[in-house]
Amino acid sequence: MPDRSSSAANRSTARRTPLSVDVVPLTPHGRQLTTLLVRAADPRSRQRWELPWDAMRGDETLDDAAARLVRAALGTAPGLLEQIAAFGDRQRHPADAMVSVAYLALVAEGTAVPIGGDAAWFPVDELPPISPRQRAMVDGAMRAVRMRLDQSPIAFSLLPQTFTLSQLQEVYELLLGRRLHKASFRRALHASWLVEPTDEWRSEGRGRPAQLFRYAPRKRRGGRRGVRFEGLGVAAAERS
Amino acid sequence: MPDRSSSAANRSTARRTPLSVDVVPLTPHGRQLTTLLVRAADPRSRQRWELPWDAMRGDETLDDAAARLVRAALGTAPGLLEQIAAFGDRQRHPADAMVSVAYLALVAEGTAVPIGGDAAWFPVDELPPISPRQRAMVDGAMRAVRMRLDQSPIAFSLLPQTFTLSQLQEVYELLLGRRLHKASFRRALHASWLVEPTDEWRSEGRGRPAQLFRYAPRKRRGGRRGVRFEGLGVAAAERS
DNA sequence: TGACATTAGTCACAATCCGTGACTAATTCG
DNA sequence: CGAATTAGTCACGGATTGTGACTAATGTCA
Structure with missing residues (x-):
């Protein structure tokens, strides 16, 4: 100000x-x-x-x-x-x-x-x-x-240096305004080589402790995909 | 100016x-x-x-x-x-x-x-x-x-009211700087309900005449997809 | 006229991707 | 100890997509 x-x-x-x-x-x-x-x-x-x-x-x-x-x-x-x-x-x-x-x-x-x-x-x-x-x-x-969100590492700017994958998923859910499936989220994340595990674990109250990760993008190989028209057009009524 | x-x-x-x-x-x-x-x-x-x-x-x-x-x-x-x-x-x-x-x-x-x-x-x-x-x-x-390009109907703003699908694909190739496969492009386009055919055909010199389409986005139904991390990270060396 | 080149448009297969439910693992609480 | 809770993985089936081969309709030129 x-x-x-x-x-x-x-x-x-x-x-x-x-x-x-x-x-x-x-x-x-x-x-x-x-x-x-x-x-x-x-x-x-x-x-x-x-x-x-x-x-x-x-x-x-x-x-x-x-x-x-x-x-x-x-x-x-x-x-x-x-x-x-x-x-x-x-x-x-x-x-x-x-x-x-x-x-x-x-x-x-x-x-x-x-x-x-x-x-x-x-x-x-x-x-x-x-x-x-x-x-x-x-x-x-x-x-x-x-x-x-999918062009810039925005989600990682909203998290501390190290974070759990559940935290990361929560940020994505917050920004997207919808729930994501745990297994899919992690599968896609691992395929993208954006994070690497640290050897620290955090026990957040009850439940199994979670491993901490850090943002560390690596070179990814893989051919370019085709065009996505999904962002265009008129979205139909959202189903709850 | x-x-x-x-x-x-x-x-x-x-x-x-x-x-x-x-x-x-x-x-x-x-x-x-x-x-x-x-x-x-x-x-x-x-x-x-x-x-x-x-x-x-x-x-x-x-x-x-x-x-x-x-x-x-x-x-x-x-x-x-x-x-x-x-x-x-x-x-x-x-x-x-x-x-x-x-x-x-x-x-x-x-x-x-x-x-x-x-x-x-x-x-x-x-x-x-x-x-x-x-x-x-x-x-x-x-x-x-x-x-x-995949958020805004940019490609259609670079084309006349009616156009052939080959023209549309050429615009996408121009903007993306890479070739696209014809069948994939059309399959994705049809699934997106962005264009509708007119009853006009254009014969552009040699070759089979092409049907003309117009931009006419329709409501699309379909559940939201998961997260794509593909835009993030460091792209590996492009293969020619 | 008939081969051939050229462009449009479609099809079907295989490979990959992805939504999903069910499972195991490690911890706290009572 | 057993229930509750959170982390993490697996595998199945259906959807998506890269790809080459195919058919269709036109112009060109011998």
Whole structure:
């Protein structure tokens, strides 16, 4: 979020920021995906929640600004920081910016603890009222996460260095919004050479201890497959 | 491209545009994908090529500005117009814009004919020198096209209303950069309910005439499949 | 006119992939 | 100890898919 010195001052002098950079931090929290909201820096609306945002400074790049915002809000570097899109419609935004560039920041569960009561994690489907443009950013972030799930090692950015396969499966189920079959999941995972076992085991309360794995992608051989048209077209009614 | 009245004037008065909107128009041209470049509007560098771009005007949205640019450059509406990303590093850009928002415009082959010698289609892998940021936009457009190929009906935007299945397959081969097997391609296509046959046939010179199809996605039923890890990880050396 | 080249379109087989239920293994709790 | 709980594996059958060979319809050219 904008720290007190710069952009908040700009706003209070009624200068409209032409361009803002906004971050959507995401982390799993139990069985829900949550995003970080902070109290508005503007003293006139301190009871409102908003995504961390600020104007660009000096000769910063967009990526620089996004990284700075995450550092300021979380105190730590994210597992993955990626641009989502630029939002340039007329929806309201805390900065009244003409254009806002949104970033997605993925953080492992439990790594980042917001300091004090000025920030809190909210489940993405139970957000308090925020500005329409930032609301669209959260939706866009969710869409981006789902679309890139099989192109980018997103799931591993939401987990600690080492994890159990059940944890990994839970993250996939969280992001996809549906249950997966254990045997299929593991068969596909082993075929992909994405993880390697460590020699540690974790006993998580009751039940058999689980082996810990780490993300370690290896070269995979195998011919390219044909075209998949499955993502196109109109999906029929989902069966429960 | 910026028409003479507005942005060129801005630039000649040495005002740095903070934000530009740039378009990457793509169309197949024979066996190659081509992009449209125009002569620089700036009278001091009229021999340079650039992607169509301009600053935002009045209370235009980003999408408005992109649509206006395409209309000005092609004289027609594109089959698909989609934002790629915002470019905000320090690479040089014709406008010296701090941030440039790039759009992808897909046009059916042969639809749009640039008027006069101020615009021309260039194969994307044989571009003349253009500014580094616009060069990155073209690369980004290609990546975006390939990534969204199975999420968005991109291939159909590059074809006329009706087309033969061989034409469709050629577009897929062009975008994927590899050959596909005819029987597999058609089997998958029929299973996806994306196209429907018309009662027209086209005889394209020699060989058996081909039936014409149109894009007409239908509701598809079928349970969701498991997770695919194939897009992740490091691909082994391609075999020729 | 009739072989041949060329492009469209289909078929069927084998190999692989994948959903699924049932199974074994290792631990905690009472 | 036995029930409950979680981890991990196996194997069957059906679905998917790579592939080569086939038929069909046209133009070309001797």
